[in-house]
Amino acid sequence: xxxxxxxxxxxxxxxxxxxxxxxxxxxxxxxxxxxxxxxxxxxxxxxxxxxxxxxxxxxxxxxxxxxxxxxxxxxxxxxxxxxxxxxxxxxxxxxxxxxxxxxxxxxxxxxxxxxxxxxxxxxxxxxxxxxxxxxxxxxxxxxxxxxxxxxxxxxxxxxxxxxxxxxxxxxxxxxxxxxxxxxxxxxxxxxxxxxxxxxxxxxxxxxxxxxxxxxxxxxxxxxxxxxxxxxxxxxxxxxxxxxxxxxxxxxxxxxxxxxxxxxxxxxxxxxxxxxxxxxxxxxxxxxxxxxxxxxxxxxxxxxxxxxxxxxxxxxxxxxxxxxxxxxxxxxxxxxxxxxxxxxxxxxxxxxxxxxxxxxxxxxxxxxxxxxxxxxxxxxxxxxxxxxxxxxxxxxxxxxxxxxxxxxxxxxxxx
Amino acid sequence: xxxxxxxxxxxxxxxxxxxxxxxxxxxxxxxxxxxxxxxxxxxxxxxxxxxxxxxxxxxxxxxxxxxxxxxxxxxxxxxxxxxxxxxxxxxxxxxxxxxxxxxxxxxxxxxxxxxxxxxxxxxxxxxxxxxxxxxxxxxxxxxxxxxxxxxxxxxxxxxxxxxxxxxxxxxxxxxxxxxxxxxxxxxxxxxxxxxxxxxxxxxxxxxxxxxxxxxxxxxxxxxxxxxxxxxxxxxxxxxxxxxxxxxxxxxxxxxxxxxxxxxxxxx
Numbered sequence: 001x002x003x004x005x006x007x008x009x010x011x012x013x014x015x016x017x018x019x020x021x022x023x024x025x026x027x028x029x030x031x032x033x034x035x036x037x038x039x040x041x042x043x044x045x046x047x048x049x050x051x052x053x054x055x056x057x058x059x060x061x062x063x064x065x066x067x068x069x070x071x072x073x074x075x076x077x078x079x080x081x082x083x084x085x086x087x088x089x090x091x092x093x094x095x096x097x098x099x100x101x102x103x104x105x106x107x108x109x110x111x112x113x114x115x116x117x118x119x120x121x122x123x124x125x126x127x128x129x130x131x132x133x134x135x136x137x138x139x140x141x142x143x144x145x146x147x148x149x150x151x152x153x154x155x156x157x158x159x160x161x162x163x164x165x166x167x168x169x170x171x172x173x174x175x176x177x178x179x180x181x182x183x184x185x186x187x188x189x190x191x192x193x194x195x196x197x198x199x200x201x202x203x204x205x206x207x208x209x210x211x212x213x214x215x216x217x218x219x220x221x222x223x224x225x226x227x228x229x230x231x232x233x234x235x236x237x238x239x240x241x242x243x244x245x246x247x248x249x250x251x252x253x254x255x256x257x258x259x260x261x262x263x264x265x266x267x268x269x270x271x272x273x274x275x276x277x278x279x280x281x282x283x284x285x286x287x288x289x290x291x292x293x294x295x296x297x298x299x300x301x302x303x304x305x306x307x308x309x310x311x312x313x314x315x316x317x318x319x320x321x322x323x324x325x326x327x328x329x330x331x332x333x334x335x336x337x338x339x340x341x342x343x344x345x346x347x348x349x350x351x352x353x354x355x356x357x358x359x360x361x362x363x364x365x366x367x368x369x370x371x372x373x374x375x376x377x378x379x380x381x382x383x384x385x386x387x388x389x390x391x392x393x394x395x396x397x398x399x400x401x402x403x404x405x406x407x408x409x410x411x412x413x414x
Numbered sequence: 415x416x417x418x419x420x421x422x423x424x425x426x427x428x429x430x431x432x433x434x435x436x437x438x439x440x441x442x443x444x445x446x447x448x449x450x451x452x453x454x455x456x457x458x459x460x461x462x463x464x465x466x467x468x469x470x471x472x473x474x475x476x477x478x479x480x481x482x483x484x485x486x487x488x489x490x491x492x493x494x495x496x497x498x499x500x501x502x503x504x505x506x507x508x509x510x511x512x513x514x515x516x517x518x519x520x521x522x523x524x525x526x527x528x529x530x531x532x533x534x535x536x537x538x539x540x541x542x543x544x545x546x547x548x549x550x551x552x553x554x555x556x557x558x559x560x561x562x563x564x565x566x567x568x569x570x571x572x573x574x575x576x577x578x579x580x581x582x583x584x585x586x587x588x589x590x591x592x593x594x595x596x597x598x599x600x601x602x603x604x605x606x607x608x609x610x611x612x613x614x615x616x617x618x619x620x621x622x623x624x625x626x627x628x629x630x631x632x633x634x635x636x637x638x639x640x641x642x643x644x645x646x647x648x649x650x651x652x653x654x655x656x657x658x659x660x661x662x663x664x665x666x667x668x669x670x671x672x673x674x675x676x677x678x679x680x681x
Binding site (some may be wrong): 029 | 514517541570574577
């Protein structure tokens with residue numbers, strides 16, 4: 001870990017002009033896609049400099065998505081995690097309520113940005129991959145909103161365990177294509193999305209759901225999702241006059257986490273904790289913690305930490321949360337981990353289930369299983385912090401979609 | 415350029431470039447299939463390195479990757495297959511084709527050194543475009559291995575020089591924007607594309623993706639320096655398993671004869 005005095009002047013200057021975050025990121029794609037990736041980068045630079053683009057994005061965020069999302073002081077949860085802590089210990093827990101967004105998660109922020117880019121580029125067909133189905137639902141929603149046909153690739157295993165979201169996507173007019181190759185989960189859905197894209201580059205835009213993939217996706221997804229951190233920073237300063245002491249967010253690919261973290265990266269007093277899915281535990285292979293249990297490699301267009309064997313074959317991740325069940329992680333997280341600016345930990349399926357129920361009972365909020373991993377880490381960490389300190393966690397999705405999975409895990413028939 | 419690749423493209427007919435996946439159906443069975451390619455008249459052998467996530471490949475080669483990995487194929491097996499091939503066929507060029515992650519897992523130096531030791535002449539890495547050349551290209555060149563680049567229907571005139579900069583061995587023209595083994599491009603579009611490429615580079619141009627019949631191979635051979643056939647051979651391996659060599663040899667011979675006669679007529 002680097003000492004603080006070796007940190008650069010800013011952590012916000014990444015990626016470089018080739019899309020590299022340190023040694024990570026880049027554009028590892030087939031030649032067929034390269035010209036399109038370069039077009040996308042040009043178009044994104046133009047859009048970023050265009051006040052009309054920002055105005056349209058902001059308008060949709062306010063009136064379609066329902067932003068700004070609230071910042072909420074979870075007092076009963078704070079009290080619950082303070083029980084058993086030493087006197088004077090037990091931080092205040094605050095949530096950024098991105099589960100209240102239209103379609104139920106942070107995913108819609110990115111989908112709005114990308115579909116506006118697709119329209120700028122004259123593309124007439126949208127494809128996307130999805131794991132838990134939240135990105136698929138958000139993509140289907142914006143496609144309906146803008147009248148573009150939409151194909152969603154989803155691993156057949158995820159189709160089976162996320163039926164409510166499959167039906168939502170269909171109601172919204174999307175075609176859901178189950179993917180039966182490989183482990184039949186998110187990674188395979190992404191392979192199939194790339195195969196579709198390479199065959200339909202002339203008219204198709206690929207809305208990638210997380211801050212990963214070839215440059216410029218990690219950068220543009222981060223930028224669209226950074227609305228989370230910008231709002232949260234202003235809201236907390238307004239309410240408490242302070243910056244948070246610790247940010248916490250769950251990480252699959254890492255888009256909600258980078259969206260929360262990025263606007264705070266240059267605030268040295270703000271600690272950051274990313275929470276990977278430890279599945280059945282890190283000692284076996286049944287987990288999805290690519291930072292804790294992986295090695296740098298190249299997959300899906302970028303270099304990052306990957307779960308893989310010693311020959312570079314990609315391992316199948318496991319998590320009770322379909323949205324975290326991915327063998328890689330966004331390249332900016334890989335970089336932030338290596339330079340030591342962000343700390344990464346993990347939570348098991350069991351810990352996430354406990355935290356899921358804890359939030360239900362203490363705050364009357366049913367979280368998605370993805371942020372339940374973050375809440376598990378919050379509960380542990382809060383006890384080690386003073387009671388005047390503030391933890392700000394991203395409640396990035398709501399749990400309606402997960403009630404069947406949770407019931408099954410708890411042995412309840414519904 | 416590798417002397418073996420140079421010689422293969424200097425013959426008085428277009429080169430027949432054939433692809434199979436290493437370790438399909440088993441590591442032990444691949445050697446005899448490679449021998450059948452040579453016996454059938456293949457001029458260049460592409461040996462596919464299996465990968466769990468072959469995102470540029472269609473169903474036939476995806477299935478071959480799965481069969482190979484299920485049979486326990488390791489990187490060490492692929493290198494052994496290559497080295498044994500080199501020992502049996504000192505003059506036939508051998509190209510490794512695959513994805514970045516298995517090539518880079520132990521570091522680019524390790525991979526380039528191991529490939530050179532196994533007698534490999536060229537490497538095609540599907541997901542290392544010119545923009546990421548420094549991930550593997552310098553290490554290959556330092557050992558005399560040709561990094562073979564791909565050009566596609568989306569590679570326009572403005573981009574082509576960048577693709578050619580650092581390319582060696584031959585230029586692989588992927589004739590359809592898509593994945594391996596599914597559609598075939600219209601012959602007219604191939605003719606135009608090859609003419610455009612050959613006006614820009616002295617490298618031999620080999621054309622692949624979707625080539626299945628001797629007639630297609632002959633038509634492409636009439637304009638290009640090489641014809642690449644992959645999925646159709648891989649499907650024969652899927653159908654015949656360890657008994658594939660006889661069928662592979664017969665099929666490759668039909669391609670080879672068609673290519674040879676077509677060029678004589680055109681010339």
